Amino acid sequence: MTPKKHWYDYLWICTIVYFTLGFFNIMFAWLGLISFFLPLLIAIIGGSKAFCNRYCDRGQFFALLGGRFGLSRKKDMPGWLKSKGFRYGFLIFFFIMFFQMLWNTYLVFAGATLKQAVKLFWTFKVPWHWAYHGDAVVGAWVPQFAFGFYGIMLTSTLIGLIVMVLFKPRSWCVFCPMGTMTQLICKAKNGKKVKAELAEE
Amino acid sequence: MSKKHAVVDIANCVACGCCRKVCPKEAIGIRCGIYAKIDLSRCVGCGKCAKECPASLIRLEVRSA
Numbered sequence: 001m002t003p004k005k006h007w008y009d010y011l012w013i014c015t016i017v018y019f020t021l022g023f024f025n026i027m028f029a030w031l032g033l034i035s036f037f038l039p040l041l042i043a044i045i046g047g048s049k050a051f052c053n054r055y056c057d058r059g060q061f062f063a064l065l066g067g068r069f070g071l072s073r074k075k076d077m078p079g080w081l082k083s084k085g086f087r088y089g090f091l092i093f094f095f096i097m098f099f100q101m102l103w104n105t106y107l108v109f110a111g112a113t114l115k116q117a118v119k120l121f122w123t124f125k126v127p128w129h130w131a132y133h134g135d136a137v138v139g140a141w142v143p144q145f146a147f148g149f150y151g152i153m154l155t156s157t158l159i160g161l162i163v164m165v166l167f168k169p170r171s172w173c174v175f176c177p178m179g180t181m182t183q184l185i186c187k188a189k190n191g192k193k194v195k196a197e198l199a200e201e
Numbered sequence: 202m203s204k205k206h207a208v209v210d211i212a213n214c215v216a217c218g219c220c221r222k223v224c225p226k227e228a229i230g231i232r233c234g235i236y237a238k239i240d241l242s243r244c245v246g247c248g249k250c251a252k253e254c255p256a257s258l259i260r261l262e263v264r265s266a
Contacts, residue, residue: 048231049216053216059217063219074252077257167255183234
């Protein structure tokens with residue numbers, strides 16, 4: 001029996017649209033903030049991981065490529081990759097790199113020159129000048145943030161694709177910083193209630 | 202009742218919800234964004250969730266009488 005499809009089962013399209021738009025005009029990278037704030041808001045206000053469970057476009061994209069298109073080996077991932085130490089460590093690392101990107105944005109705001117490149121895997125500077133059309137009205141920090149954010153989004157998607165091929169389709173979900181962060185928020189919000197429930201069972 | 206049912210390692214579950222999506226009996230829910238909870242009365246022990254779980258934290262156990 002095939003489960004009934006809902007509108008939110010097609011959100012994987014957003015991943016393709018996002019990276020395509022960013023390839024032609026880097027300013028669209030700002031849209032990625034939606035998938036940054038929405039999971040946090042859902043976790044803080046709703047106390048759930050509904051974003052991961054239902055609306056995550058990237059998770060659906062991996063499930064589609066790895067599952068239906070068979071691009072995954074569907075093997076177990078090594079223990080260390082799913083350990084709490086790695087998950088929390090990766091979250092901290094991601095946070096540091098995110099703040100470094102914000103710092104670079106600030107430097108451009110303060111007068112440094114705009115770097116029209118996308119940094120992949122926090123190391124490789126890939127030229128991306130064709131996506132910038134000199135349309136920064138507010139200031140050069142706006143496209144600088146866009147280049148930085150697009151780099152983070154592309155890097156995490158590439159890591160997700162690598163683990164998708166090597167392990168199971170949605171292996172990225174295990175150590176996704178957003179997932180780890182929202183689960184921590186849910187634990188802080190609902191942890192006591194859930195512990196009490198488990199003790200009763 | 203099926204012979205087997207699924208069991209989740211809730212201490213390590215990341216609550217991604219992959220298992221919930223593939224369950225043909227809608228027997229899985231994500232409890233408060235913390236872990237996957239299986240409704241044993243609905244679970245038929247098909248093992249689809251165990252195969253899907255990206256962290257391989259679901260196993261099948263023989264149902265106790």
